Structures are given as C-alpha cells and as structure tokens.
Amino acid sequence: MPELPDVEVFRQYVEENSIGCKVAAVHAPLTGILKDTSPQALGRSLGGLELTATRRHGKYLAIFAGGKGCLVLHFGMTGFLQHLQKKQQEPQHVRLRLDFQDGQALVYDCSRKLGSVRWQRSFPAFLQRKGLGPDALEASQHEFFSLMHKRKGSVKTALMRQQVLAGIGNVYSDEILFKARMHPRTRLAQLASESLQKLHSIMHTVLQTAIDKGAAPEQFPRSWLLRAMSEDKGCPICGGEIVRENIGGRNAHLCPMCQN
C-alpha cells in the first residue's frame, strides 16, 4: 500500500539508479492502468528521451524526461518499481517497461492494476487538476492547522483525504493517530489548537522516520504500532490487543485502551 514514505523511497531509488538513462524503447501493454494515453502514444512521447529528474507529491511520483514532460506514476495498492540490470529477470506483473540504451531497464509492476501511469506536460498542472492538497511532509504547522481547523469530520478521514493533505493513507494514518493517542473517530471540531499542533508534529515525525527506515515496518522503532503489527504483537504501550474498526470503508487499527 504505497503511501508517502513508500513513494519517497521509490523516488530516491529512481534518482539513484535510473536518472541519466536514455529510453530506447517503451513497453506498455494495454491495461487499465494507462490513463489518458495509449501504448503507442506513450512510446512516441518517451522514446529517445533521457530521464532527468524526479519529483513526488503525496502518493504521486513524477519522472521527468528530456525536458518534454513527465511520466506520472501512482502505485495503487501493489505497485512498485525495479531497475533491472542487463538480462536480469523481470518481476511477474510488469505493466510498464522502459528499455534503456545500455540494456538496463526500469519496470513498473502492479499486480492488482489499481495504480496508474500517465504522460503529462506539466506536473503542477496535473496536481492542480486533481485538486490535491499540499504534500503532507511539506505542509507547515500553520498550513496544517488552517486545513484541519475548518473541517468537521473525523480526524482519520481528514488525514487520509488527498484533497486536504496529500500522501497519507490507511496505514500511516493508523500510526499517526496511535502516536497521538487519538481515536480515529475523534471529531476535528472537538480538538483544541494545541492538539492539532501536536498532531502536525507527530505526522511529520512519523513520515520522516518511515522514510529514513526505508518504509520497511520491521525497521520501524519498537514503540510503533506498525512495527508491532508486522510482528503480530499487541499494543507497544500497554500490551493490549489491537482491534480493527471500519471507518469510511477502511479498516482502522487501534489500541482501544491507549487511544480515546
């Protein structure tokens, strides 16, 4: 479930491995993940171009090419990237492959096809059309406050709404609310401004720490809910059972003793 930290790790990976490579051929079989373009058009857009830079906003990753535009990737639930060496075997559900001139390749694999691939002239214009909020890692405390303050719904729903704040999904909202010792159904209207400030600070720490640990739950601090869940353990604070509650059609994980 790639969320902001996972996508940031993908971005760094592309930056280290694939930037500077020149696209010789594009393979993009016709599946639902190709949006606003066709396999042929994508090939014409990208063919011959050098990958020059990367950028991330929320859960979207842009890979810029030849000053002409950018590949905009969304990873849905199961998407990931892999830079292949010459003759290295590719993963099982490749939906897009960029073959480079030196024989290496960059592949986008997405088994459940809930991700998307686009070619865009302008990344900012794309983000604006989507109506995305500011990136969760870049939003200042002031910005966070003014976004949350005017909302009335539950805190988890707001954190996860990409049009409010871009980048947080079900997994990391669970961690943020656990660290804030806040029940996910808590109404924003009943939160004092100090609580919102604290929430912003926790959000920032959780996202940055997850990035620093390579978005790998087994590397997260032992005090984290996500680490405990990856090891099938109880609450890191009280040892109690972690429960699931359906909120907005998603399963929230929480400790009913520590979050209220």
Place this chain on the structure above:
DNA sequence: AGGACGCCCTGTTCGC
C-alpha cells in the same frame, strides 16, 4: 459537507 457504500482489480487467506 461528510459519511456510507459500491466498484475496480487479483494474489492471498480462510472456511467448508
């Protein structure tokens, strides 16, 4: 405005 729900999609897990 916000929440509840359904749809897409398929690998994995669960129950009979």
Place this chain on the structure above:
DNA sequence: TGCGAACAGGGCGTCC
C-alpha cells in the same frame, strides 16, 4: 486436499 468465497484498499463516483 481442493475449491470457491472473502478479503485487502487507493481513488473515484453516487447517494443521502
């Protein structure tokens, strides 16, 4: 043992 149902959830659309 084997098969089918249920489940997972990001984004989007619909309805109330």
